[in-house]
Amino acid sequence: MIRGILAIAALLGAAILLAPAAVAAPHAPAAAAPSAPGGPPAPGAAAVYDVRGGDTYYIGSSARCVVGFAVSGGYVTASPCGRAGDATSGYNRVAQGVFRASSWPGDGGAHVAVNSSWVPRGVVNRHDGSLAAVRGAAPAPVGASACKSGSTTGWHCGTIQSRGAVVTFPDGTTLRNLIRTTICAEPGELGAPLVSGGQAQGVLIHWTGNCATGGVSYYIPIGSILSRYGLTLTTS
Missing domain, CATH: 2.40.10.10 (Trypsin-like serine proteases)
Structure with missing residues (x-):
């Protein structure tokens, strides 16, 4: 069973945009971090x-x-x-x-x-004391601005570079139809949401680089996940 995100070992610039696939190397799972404090429920009330x-x-x-x-x-x-x-x-x-x-x-x-x-x-929690409303799941076009919310690095924004990116992992698994962005990501953020203009775009599955020196990140389109499991997105 694969735990944690798998990082690309050899990726040069925009090579993944030009080639049909890139080979990724394994990345250690993120260690548990101290949890945020959770306040006690009101007397007599169930905690929600x-x-x-x-x-x-x-x-x-x-x-x-x-x-x-x-x-x-x-x-x-x-x-x-x-x-x-x-x-x-x-x-x-x-x-x-x-x-x-x-x-x-x-x-x-x-x-x-x-x-x-x-x-x-x-x-979506912006990690600055504010929340971003999710209004729907309309796909944003290539070139649109988008933002990722990760609990390690917080709220970071960039541009959607491509749709249909392909990554092949060492176990032979190939993920297709990924969204590639110019947004950085770091360990502990696997699964993070990508939003654009209030519309859910995807879920973080892969990245290269970091938020200190820059990097790119890849997302599973939200529509693919909803369709596979027959789920309904919760909106504001």
Whole structure:
């Protein structure tokens, strides 16, 4: 079972745009980080927490990923984060849900169903005290501006460079139809949401570089994940 994102070992500039595929090398899974504080519920009230795109979640005690987008009854994320049956806890380490499906090989997406303590919201956490509303899932064109919300590096924006990018991993898995952007990403952000103009675009599956020196990142189109699992995007 593949855990954590797989990083490209040899990628020169825009080579992936020119060649049909690039070979990626494995990348160690992100270690669990200290959780954000979760306040106690009001006296006599059951604790309820929001499921928001861009928030950290944990798989066991040693790995962390990011919520992509909220859907009815849960959220979508990246398949290397977990397999069907794996339990998750939220940013506050409160028991959250379980992976219902995880497609590897496939399109690289995954679906987590949450328990009654968590409520899916049609927003993305910008990690600056504000939230970005998710209005729909209309694909943005190549050249459009887009932003990624990751719990390691926060809110970063750039440009959609291409659609239909292809990456082949060492286990022979090839992911096609990926969205390539000029947005940086770093460990711990696998599954992070990509948004453009309030429209959900995709879920982070792959990147090169970092946010100190720059890099590129790749996303599974949100429509592919919703269609595969028969899910409905939660919107504001």
